[in-house]
Amino acid sequence: MSARRSDTAEVPSTLATYIEMTKPRIIELLLVTTVPAMVVAAGGWPGSWLVLWALVGGALSAGGANVINQVYDRDIDRIMARTRNRPLPTNRTTATSATVFGVTLGILGFVVLWAGTTLLAGVLSVVAFTFYVFVYTMLLKRSSTQNIVIGGAAGAVPALIGWAAVTGDLAMAAWVMFSVIFFWTPPHFWALSLKYEDDYRKAEIPMFPVVAGAQATFEQILWYSVVTVGATLMLIPVAGLGWIYAVVAVVLGAPMIAIPVRLRGGSVKPMRYFVFTNLYLASIFLAMMIDRLVFDTGIGATNVWMVIASVAVIGGLTMVALVERRPEVRLPKNSALRHTLEVTVTMMAGLALVVASWMSIA
Numbered sequence: 001m002s003a004r005r006s007d008t009a010e011v012p013s014t015l016a017t018y019i020e021m022t023k024p025r026i027i028e029l030l031l032v033t034t035v036p037a038m039v040v041a042a043g044g045w046p047g048s049w050l051v052l053w054a055l056v057g058g059a060l061s062a063g064g065a066n067v068i069n070q071v072y073d074r075d076i077d078r079i080m081a082r083t084r085n086r087p088l089p090t091n092r093t094t095a096t097s098a099t100v101f102g103v104t105l106g107i108l109g110f111v112v113l114w115a116g117t118t119l120l121a122g123v124l125s126v127v128a129f130t131f132y133v134f135v136y137t138m139l140l141k142r143s144s145t146q147n148i149v150i151g152g153a154a155g156a157v158p159a160l161i162g163w164a165a166v167t168g169d170l171a172m173a174a175w176v177m178f179s180v181i182f183f184w185t186p187p188h189f190w191a192l193s194l195k196y197e198d199d200y201r202k203a204e205i206p207m208f209p210v211v212a213g214a215q216a217t218f219e220q221i222l223w224y225s226v227v228t229v230g231a232t233l234m235l236i237p238v239a240g241l242g243w244i245y246a247v248v249a250v251v252l253g254a255p256m257i258a259i260p261v262r263l264r265g266g267s268v269k270p271m272r273y274f275v276f277t278n279l280y281l282a283s284i285f286l287a288m289m290i291d292r293l294v295f296d297t298g299i300g301a302t303n304v305w306m307v308i309a310s311v312a313v314i315g316g317l318t319m320v321a322l323v324e325r326r327p328e329v330r331l332p333k334n335s336a337l338r339h340t341l342e343v344t345v346t347m348m349a350g351l352a353l354v355v356a357s358w359m360s361i362a
Contacts, residue, residue, distance in 0.1 A: 014093075017087045017092045017093055018087075018093070018101055020086070020087055021063075021066065021067045021070055021086070021087050021088075021093075021098060021101070021102075022059075022062075022063030022064075022066050022067060022105070023063070023066040024063075026062070026066065027058075027059050027062045027063055027066075029278065029281070029282070030058065030062050030155060030158045031055055031058055031059060031158065032281070032282050032285055032286070033156075033158050033159045033162070033177070033181060033281070033285050034054055034055065034058050034158045034159065034161060034162035034165075035051055035054075035055070035162065035289065036162070036285040036286065036288050036289035037158075037159045037160075037161075037162030037163045037174060037177050037285075038050070038051060038054060038162040038163070038165060038166050039288075039289045039292050039293060040163075040173060040177075040239055040241075040288055040289070040292050041162070041163040041166040041167050041171070041173075041174070042166045042167075043292065043296055044292065044293060044296065045293065046165075046166045049116075050116070050117060050165060050166065052116075053112060053113070053115075053116025053117050053165075054113065054116070054117050054121065054161065054162060054165040056112050056116075057108075057109045057110070057111075057112035057113035057116060057117065057121070057122070057125060057161075058109065058113070058125065058158055058161055058162075059109075060105045060106070060108045060109035060112060061105070061106055061109025061110065061113070061125035061126075061128065061129050062109075062128070062158070063102075063105050063109075064101075064102045064103065064104070064105030064106035064107075064108075064109060064129060065102070065106065065128065065129045065132040065133055065154070066102075067098055067099075067101055067102030067105065068098075068099065068102040068103070068106075068133045068137070069132065069133065069136075069137045070086060070087070070088055070098065071088065071095050071098045071099050071102065072133070072137050072138060073137065073141075074086075074088040074089060074095060076142075076203040076204075076205065077089045079199075079202050079203045080196070080199040080200070080202065080203050081196075081199055082196050082199050083199075106125075106126070106129045109122075109125050109129070110122045110123075110125050110126050113125050113161065113165065117164075117165035117166075118164055118165055118167075118168040119168075120164040120168055120169065120170070121161045121164040121165040124157055124160050124161045124164055125157075125161055127157065128154045128155075128157035128158070128161075129154075131151075131153060131154045131157075132151070132154035132155075135150070135151060135154075136148075136150070136151025136152075136154060137151075141205060142204070142205060142206070143206070143331075143334070144206065144331065144334065144338075144339075144342055145206050145207070145208045145211050145212065145329065145330070145331050145339075146339075146342040146343065146345075146346070147205075147206070147207070148185060148186055148189045148190070148193075148207070148208075149185070149186050149342075149346055150342060150345055150346065152181075152182060152185030152186065152189070153178075153182055155181060155185055156177075156178045156179070156180075156181035156182040156185070157178070158181075159174060159177035159178050159180075159181060160174050160175075160177075160178050163177070171360075172238055172356055172357060172360035173235065173238050173239035173360075175353070175356065176231060176234050176235045176238050176239065176353065176357060177235065177285075179231045179234075179349070179350075179353045180228060180231045180232050180235065180281075180284065181281065182349065183224055183227045183228045183231055183350070184224075184228045184277065184280075184281055186208075186220065186221075186224045187220070187221040187222075187224040187225045187228070187260065187273075187277065188274065188277040188278070188281075190207070190208055190209060190217050190220065190221055191221060191263075191270040191271065191273045191274035191277065192270070192271070192274045193207040193208070193209050193210075194209050194214060194217060194270040195270055195271055195274075197209050197210055197214075206331045208220065208329070211329065211330075211331050212328065212329035213328075215264065216323060216326070216328070216329050218260060218263045218264040219264070219319075219323050220320060220323055221260045221263065221273070222257070222260035222261060222263075222264070223316045223317075223319040223320045223323070224316065224320060225256050225257050225260050225316075226257055226312050226315065226316035226319075227312065227313050227316035227317055227320070227350060228256065229249075229253035229256050229257060229312055230308075230309045230310070230311070230312025230313035230315075230316060231309070231313060231353065232249045232253060232284055233249055233250075233253070233305055233308055233309040233312065234305070234306065234309035234310070234313070234353070234354075234357050235249075235288065236249070236298070236299065236305045236309075237298070237302040237303075237305045237306050237309075237357075237361050238357050238360055238361060239288070240297070240298035241288055241291050241292070241298060241299075242291050242294075242295040242296075242297050242298060242299050243291075243295070243299055244287055244290055244291040244294060244295065245287045245288045245290075245291035246299055248283055248284065248287035249284060249287070252280050252283055252284065255276065256276075256277075256280055259272070259273045259276060260273065302361055306357065306358060306361065309357075310354045310357075310358070313350050313353060313354055314350070314351075314354060317346070317347055317350040317351075320343075320346070320347075321343060321347055324339070324343045
């Protein structure tokens, strides 16, 4: 009788372990960007079954990538206080079992998206999975201060998946949504990494605050926040959104920029900004969904919005580049050429966003 009780007790514990490895809280934030993208793409509610398939497939794929990330990082996870209680460092499962689980989730995610939505949505899930595992986790995380900047592109793909799940293609509006999340990721994550700077230093992970210091990080958080707000405003003319979205983008855009200014003065703690950035992104995407469901009409003044947005994006990225030119913000073991090329990737992404957005409304 006691043996049966023991076996029964192990089931929920094992299940909880595997669920924990998928990082459910991160998946929730990713999926928050998927449904609004689907609504904007459809010009209204795209259908509950389609939304369900997109959410399930997206969650499976993202969860699988998170599992493989932890398999590869299990050595440094044992060093960092923030991660030492994860399943692999605590030996609650094995690397082999976790790898099989993660890859299986990734495959299931592709199959569900392909069968339930479109082939392009499934392919994009594979792209995001592969990029997160190989480019961010294996290539950049341990070797570059630009790890979370370039690697953060994987977290922006759910917006593309949502759009592709409805239309089977990718319009410019989908790429602007992608850009909002892409440029939002560095200030969001660097605010968190400021709190855990000692952890990253012990594990020899070259997060920007570890290499460049707090003041340079505050500057980059500010300038990337300016770019993020610019990208959200660009979505107004490109996606033809209305007053509900515009008001939310402007009202929340103000503290998105103002709080980093106060970070430099020490009157606001980084974690307060980190929490706000979560609220900001969720609110921006919720606002675009409500706007499309309620009005489905643009507010006009297309060129005015584009000029304001373009100035913010180009101006913010120019300041980012100026900070990155300082020798002290570059990882000493990396060449100046590598650092320049990595920063150029982000600069070119911003420039492409501006040019392509202008062309889409011409």
